[in-house]
Amino acid sequence: MERASGAASELRIGGGLPLSAYDADLAARRSSELAERAAETGCDRLADWLRSARVDARLAAVWSLSPHLFSIAHAHPDWLQQLFDEDAGARVEAIIAGLAVPVMDGASEAEVMTQLRRAKAEASLLVALRDLLGAATPDRTCRDLSALAQAAVGHAIRFLALDLDRRGALQLPDRADPERGLGLFALGMGKLGGAELNYSSDIDLILFFDPDAPAVMDPADSVETFGKLARRLVRMIGERTREGYVFRTDLRLRPDPSAMPLAIPLPAALVYYEGSGRDWERAAMIKARVVAGDREAGAAFLQEITPFVWRRYLDFVAIRDIRNMKARIDQHRGFTGIEVAGHNLKLGRGGIREIEFFAQAQQLIAGGRAPRLRTRRTDEALEQLAASDWIDAEVAAEMTRAYWFLRRAEHAVQMIADEQTHTLPDSADALETVARLCNQPDAAHFASALTGHLERVERRFSALFADGRDDDATDTFGDDDATRERLAALGYRRPADMARILGGWTEGRLRATRSEAAREPLGRVLPRLLQSFAAAPDPDSALAEFDRFLAGLPAGLQFFSLIASNPRLLDLLTLIVTSAPELGRTITARPHVFDALLEPAFFRDVPGADARRRQLAVFLAEATSLEERLVRLRIFASEGRFLIGVRLLSGAIEGPAAGEAFTTLAEVVIEAVLDAVLTEFMKAHGEVAGGRVAVLGLGRLGSRELTASSDVDLMLLYDHDEGAEESDGPRPLPVSTYYMRLTQRLIAALSAPMAEGLLYAVDFRLRPSGNKGPLATHIDAFRRYQAEAWTWERMALTRSHPVAGNEALQVDIVAAIRETIAAHRDDPLLSDDVADMRARLDVQKPARGLLDLKRLPGGLTDLEFLAQWAILTGRAPLEAVGRPTGEVLRHLRPEDRAGLALEPSDAMERLTRLVQLLRLGTGTANRVADLPLGLARRIASSLDLAEPAAIETEVADTARGVREMFSALLPFDPKLG
Structure with a gap:
């Protein structure tokens, strides 16, 4: 009203x-x-x-x-x-x-x-x-914002449907009404589903589609077609442009987001919810509402999953699950009481989430038998619970008043700067601002009203969730016969040894499990954890590896509470520990990095270069010495690689995006290292007149294709005023010595082992004259050398771009590289040299298995050589220098690809997906049988394959097509290598 x-x-x-x-x-x-x-x-x-x-x-x-x-x-x-x-x-x-x-x-x-x-x-x-x-009213505000979001999503989907119809990917039955018969529909979840959006809310969507809908031309292509629509939808709605953004869009509430496509076929969705759906997904589906797309298909789906959401019996297990969920939120976020300054209005004690959980738990308990409780909105749920005598009318009124007061305050906090925050500010002045926006005369009046509401909500919430008599007993494991029998039944080959390991955990012999508070959440996750390890090719080794991981943890309470609260994170942790040991070591050293996985935007956004620089500037702000900066840089790089690796392992990003992300991180770090080393170096040795220095990245760094385990190939180039002979510092050095020592300092700063590890293994062998040449090269000497360089050296230059240093010198370096390549474009032996080099590698470095993608005939080296050849011969423009291999291959002429079924850039895309994931592992697997099962499944998913068994066939087919193309364009006899 x-x-x-x-x-x-x-x-x-x-x-x-x-x-x-x-x-x-x-x-x-x-x-x-x-x-x-x-x-x-x-x-x-x-x-x-x-x-x-x-x-x-x-x-x-x-x-x-x-x-x-x-x-x-x-x-x-x-x-x-x-x-x-x-x-x-x-x-x-x-x-x-x-x-x-x-x-x-x-x-x-x-x-x-x-x-x-x-x-x-x-x-x-x-x-x-x-x-x-x-x-x-706050209610009207929420409804208006929700209606706006729904209209925006619908408009975008109609545009995309019409666009796909024009392109021939869909055949709409009615272009005047593109949503009718489209098959795809968007479920609004959370506050969008309940028409309760915050002022600066994300919108939670799940996209489903019927592959047999009238608009679908070929069901076999429907996942790809609607997946592209989903990606475009997220961009249209969520991407920030000069005009701002519409709504931040989150698709992570879909079933099994690490494995399922962005748009999910209805048959797969129904199988998932019927066989694998979890209680939190039941709770989430309470608010699900069709907000756009094919409403007829959406209504049918919601009707079909009604038995999953609404159990026929009184489901008191929901009380335990939701109580535990809230307890885990409190533990992870550190909420220990009610405050005003810094209080989280959504997740804190007495906050909005407690009101929502209070209603949802009782809806799940009784909604199966009382359809009137199946309402999406929190205020309506409280009203219906009172009308059904589940709660007193006074309680409903009290919780509803608190709900709308807190929502009003939440809007005020978000209206200040359009930030997606639910936390009240700490400062007195900022609290005054929030108080005035809440129509209060001052912060004191606001604090008094807020505290009253928070205390009443916490009291009602605690009363509902205090009774623990419905708890199931936690599974117990130890060094006993019962545990040994259970482990044997799960497939562990040495159950006695494994039971001793478990006994060490449950008896508190590790630092991380000494407290009862830490062992309780560990006990809740142990059954699932042991089942996950049992699925590995070697369960015993997997469990032993996890034991080593736990032994390195300094404490366990927050970590175990975190993974107990999120099954997806538990699965991901298992996969990390058993499949990506370097990622596991990062968690062991710094368990708090796992917290980032709970950030709302983590699986959606990968920081770009500017964001990385801002993060790094804050992280380095308090470092007062070079050594301290290098320590912090190692931590920053390690955590950055971990988070990229987790995104890759979880399926949030795929190979090419991972390469870009790893490269961006390396560039920002190398830039900071050069700046730190140069600053310290100049304190002792001063500057060279007109001196300029820049670092050139080559190899995978140069083509923006770094992996989790890549070395960085670098070259340092410099310039100075004509006639400059030595530096001007307290300890002057001749110019050539100055830059040689500076380069040595840079290499040491990057690759010297410290307690926090090393930043990057560094390779300078691609510099002029290789190991025989000076470490640092003058730009003029670089030009002269490249004028007479070998073909393989010009090939290396095609995968290069400056990553740090003086911007003007970077421009000169790019120009010199392009001039070098253009000057040799008509070399009559160029193609023969490339073919001969590949032939030599076939003989000298044969592949050790189908997953040895670099050496494999038709593998990465073939594609990289083709891309380098394309640039050297002018098939690809000079602007393609330093671009990813797949991007360069798109420039090959149609006649180069004539008669070949394989698109080289597509082959590179698939092999990149594979190699990026392989590099998260131990690096020794050359056959699928050598891979951890979880990693093999992730690779199969990345390649759109049904089972890991199909990976080697896929690789062999791709390699065969690539080799055929290579041989057609650059004929050679591998036996003559």
Whole structure:
């Protein structure tokens, strides 16, 4: 129900709630700036009103309290001026309705993205103003935001469906209504499903499709077709552009996100929920609602999974599961009591999550037998629980009042800077800002009201979840006959030895398991853990490896609580320990790195170079010496590689994206190391007149294809003023000695072992003259050498780009490399040299198995040589130097590929997926049989194969096609190598 809307001003916003500025001067200044902006943009009516005595002072307070809202109003004063003639609530409805109209004919994806972002920005401004001034209740605000999100998703899906129809990938039965018969539908989950979105919410979606829908032309291609649609949808809605973003979009609530595609076929989804669905997924499905796409297919699906969500019997197990879930949240996040400053309104004690869990647990208990409890919204669930005598009406009213107070405060926190945060600020001034945005006179009044609500919620929540009589006994394992029998039944070959290991855990002989508090969550995960290890090719070795991992943990409570709270993380941990030992060692050394896996954006976003630099700058800020900087750089790089590896292992990213991510991390680290070494070096030896230095990356670093275990191939080049002979520091050095020693320092800084490990193994052998040449090379000497260099040296240059150092020198290096390549383009022996080199490698370094992808005939080396040959011969442009191999191969001419079934860039894509995953392992597996089962399954999934057994066939077929192409373009006799 709307609040009374006494006209607050001539702007038709409505609402009569008080709102006062905390900084009156800032409010006046912002109001004046907005008036000036309005005048500049021709919004004279607004400008005059803002300068008049009639202006509503509460709007000036808004601008001072919320930089986000002020920035929107300042950018688009016309959106405010139109409110003289149109009610803000009506305008919000019109914006939402505008997204429901048919997609414009001929509109591009970029145009639609801009349209959606402008609609979101305008609606966000108006929704916030109505909320803050009291023209809309928090309930109405949530509904408007949810309706906006639903309309945006629907608009994007209609555009994408029409686009795929035009491209011939779909055949829509009705282009005027693209969603009808499409087969694909989007389930809104969480707060979107319940029409309860926060002001700065993510939207949780699950995309399903019916492969037999009328629009589907070929069911066999439907996973790929709708997967592409899903990726484009996430980009259209979630990508931040100059116009902002629409809604951050999260697809991770789908079944088994590490294995399932982004858009899931209904048959696979039903099999999953019927056979593997978990209690948290039951709880999540309470709020599921079809928000876009084929609504008929969506309604049928929700009906079909009703038995999974709503059990026929009274399900008191839900009480235990949800209690444990909340306890784990408290343990992991460190919530120990009720505070105001720094309190998490969503997850903290007495917060929104406790209200939601309070309702959902009882819905799951009784919803199977009481359909009226099957409501999506939290406030409606509380109402129905009271109406069904599950809770007292007073309790329902109390929890509902608290819910909307907390949601209102949550909106206020998020409106300040449009941040997805639920945590109240720590500082007094910032708390005053939140209090004013909540229409409170000051922080003291806000704190008093908030604390009262939090305490009442915690009391009701604790009363519901306090009784532990429904607990199942935790499985116990130790050094006893019963454990040995169970281990033997699971397939362990040395059950007596394994039982002794388990006894060490459960009896507290490890540091990580000494406390009872740590052993309790460990006990909950042990059965699943042992089953996971039992699936490995060598269960005993897997368990022993995990024992070594546990022995290295300094403490266990937080870590075990974390993995006990998330089965997916437990599976991932098992896979890491048994399949990716280097990742496991990182967790052992720094268990807190696992916390990052709980960050909302972790599996969705991979930090780019700028984000990495910002992270590193913060991490290095307190380092006061070179040694301390190098220690911190090792930690930063190790944790960065771990998190990329986890993303890769979990399926959040695939091979090429992993190569880009590993390379970006290395570049940022090398850049920081060079800066640190150079700064320290100049303290002793000064500078060379006009001196410039830059680092060139070669090999996998140079082509942006690093793996988890790659060395970095580097070359240091320098330049200086003509006539410079020595440096000018306290201990001057001749120029050549200066740069040689600087290079030695750089190599040591990167590769010297420290307690935290080494940064990167470094290889400088690709420099001019190899190991015989000087470590550092003058740019002019580099040009002269490359003018007469061997073909293989020019091949190496095709996989290079500068990674650190003086920007002007980097430009010169790129120009020199391109000049070198262009000058030798017509070399008559070039193709023969490339073919001869490949023939020699076939003989001198034969493959050790089908998974020895570098040496394998038709493997990575063939594709890399083809790409290098393409650049050297001009088939690929000079701009392709330093680009990934697959990207370069796309430049091969159609006549080069004539008569060949294999697309070389596709082959490179598949082999890259494979090699990136293989490099997470021990590095010694040359056959699928040598791989840990979990890693083999992940590789099969990455290659879209049903079973690991198909991997070697896939590799052999791909290699055969690549070798045929190589032989056709660069004929050679491998026996003559």
